[in-house]
Amino acid sequence: MASSSAVGKLSREEFRRQKDLDAARKAGTAPAALDEEGKPINPHIPQYISQAPWYLDTGAPSLSHQRRPEEEENRPRDLDTWYDRGATAGPAATKYRKGACENCGAMTHKKKDCLERPRKKGARFTNKNIQADEVIQNVELGYAAKRDRWNGYDPAEHKRIYSEYAAVEAARQKLREEEIDNQTTTDLAVVRKMAKAGKTEKKDDADFGSSDEEDADEDKYADAADAVGQKLDAKTRITVRNLRIREDTAKYLMNLDPSSAYYDPKTRSMRDAPDKNTAPEDAKFAGENFFRYSGEAPAVQQLQLFAWQAAARGNDVHLNANPTQGELLHQEFKEKRQELKETSKGSILAKYGGEEYLQAAPKELRQGQTEDYVEYSRTGQVIKGRERAKARSKYPEDAFVNNHTSVWGSWYDPTSGIWGYSCCHSTVHLSYCSGDAGIAAVQASSAQNLLASTSEPVPSAPRTSTKADSALGNGNVEQNYSKKRIGEGEVKLDKERLAHALKEEKKRTRGDEEDDRPGKKPKGPSGSHDVTEEELEAYRMRRRFTEDPMANYVDKDD
Incomplete structure (x- = not known):
C-alpha cells in the first residue's frame, strides 16, 4: 500500500x-x-x-x-558496563614523581581530589607508601543505563553482608544455649525466659523460638491489631471507619424518647443533641453539630464560603486547588473590611458627632455587675459559687514584731489619748512586748496621772515667748506627724506651767459652757502669742475628758 x-x-x-x-x-x-x-x-x-x-x-x-535504526542495533549493550572500581594501571612507583598527588603519590589525581586519608607528611616529602595509578575509564552510557538505579551494583557485596550477619546470629544463639546449659534449674518458664532474652532471636528455631508460645502469640496479635476507630486494608489502601467503638453506648440509646433528636441509621449520625436539658459541656454526647461548630471548623467554613463567593464574582480562588492563596486572600479581605468599617465609623462620627458616648465605661463596670453567680444562706455562708476575693492592702497586715501578739493601733489609751498594742498596752511604737506586766504598769501610771491632773498646782507668772519657744512650737508640727508622743524624746514639760495651763483651760472652758448657743464647740488655745507645749497638753487633757471620738471604737478586723 x-x-x-x-x-x-x-x-x-x-x-x-x-x-x-x-x-x-x-x-x-x-x-x-x-x-x-x-x-x-x-x-x-x-x-x-x-x-x-x-x-x-x-x-x-x-x-x-x-x-529501529541500524546504528542502535549494532551498538553494544551498555546496561552491564560500569567503572572497574579499584583497577590500577600497574605496580606502584618507588619514588615520588613531579606532578603527582602530594598526599599519596599517584599521578592520576591531585591532592584536593585524593580519596586517601590525609597524611601528616605526604608522599612528596617521605617517598613512602606511594599508591599505584588508577585506571581512568571513559564509560559511555545510554539513556537507559544513565537512569538505572542498580547500575554498577555488585550482588556479591550483599551476599557478604548477609553472611556476616548470619555468622553473628549463629554465635549469639550458641552463646544463649551455653548459658541455658549452665543453669541448674529445670523450670521451663525460666528456660524460655533465657531463650527470649535476645531481641534478634530467630522465629523459626524449633527449640527456643516456636510460634506456639504465649508471648510470641501476644506480640503477633498486637502487631496485627488495628487502631481504634479505623481499619486499614493493606491490599487496597482504603481506610474503613468504624463509626462507634463496641464498648460505647449507641447514640440512639441515649434518649429513648421518639420525639428526641433524629438518628440516621444509614450514616449512623445524630446531628442534634439527644438530651437538650443538659449543657453541651456536661453531656456525654452533644450531637455532631456541636463538634462541627467547635474548634477551627467555623474558620474553615468561613474560608470555604469566601472562596465560593470570590469564584462567583469572577476571581480565580479555589480552596482545594490552592489553599495558601485562599487563606492569604481571606486574611487580606478581612483586613480591608475592618479598615472600611473604621473609615465609615469615623466619617459618621465626624458628620454627626457623639464620640464622647462611645468612650464611656462598660455597663458592667458602671453598675458593678458581673456574671459570677454566688448563692448565700441565711447565715451568710456561701452555698453555691465562689465568693469574691477581698481586696488586700498594699501594706503588710497582721505582721507581729518584737514578740507582740497584736498589731500597732489595736489598743487606745483613753487617759492619755495615745494608740498602742493591746497585748501589753505599750504606747511606744516598735517596743518589745512586756505582756501582763506592761498592762499592770500602764494601769498604775494612769491612776497616778489622774490624781496629779485633779490636784490644784501652784500658779506661776506667765512668761513671754522666746526664740526657744518659737523653735519648740515649730517643732510641734513635725512631732504631730511622727511616732513621737507628748513627753517623749527631747521635749520636757514643766509641771508648774502645765498646772497653770490647766487652770486657765478650766476657766476658759467654764466660760464656753455658759454660752448656750446651739452648735457652739469648745475653742482651743488662742491668743497672739505662740502656743506652748504645756498649753497644748492642757487643751488635750480637758478635751479628752469632755469629748473623745475614739472612746468606743472597737477594731472588728482583729
Missing part, C-alpha cells in the same frame, strides 16, 4: 484508482507495494502505521520510520 503522503493531492479519478488498487492488493489479485529496500509491504497494515509523519516522509512508500 503506497503511502498517501508520498502522493500529492489526488484528483477524483486518481483517488478512485488508488482505492481500487488498495482493494485489489488486499484481495491478492494485485502485487504488493515494495519499500526502498525491495521488501513487500503488507497491504493490511493500517494507514496510521504505514503513513510516515511529515518530518520523516521520503516521498516513496516505506516502513523505515517504524523500524
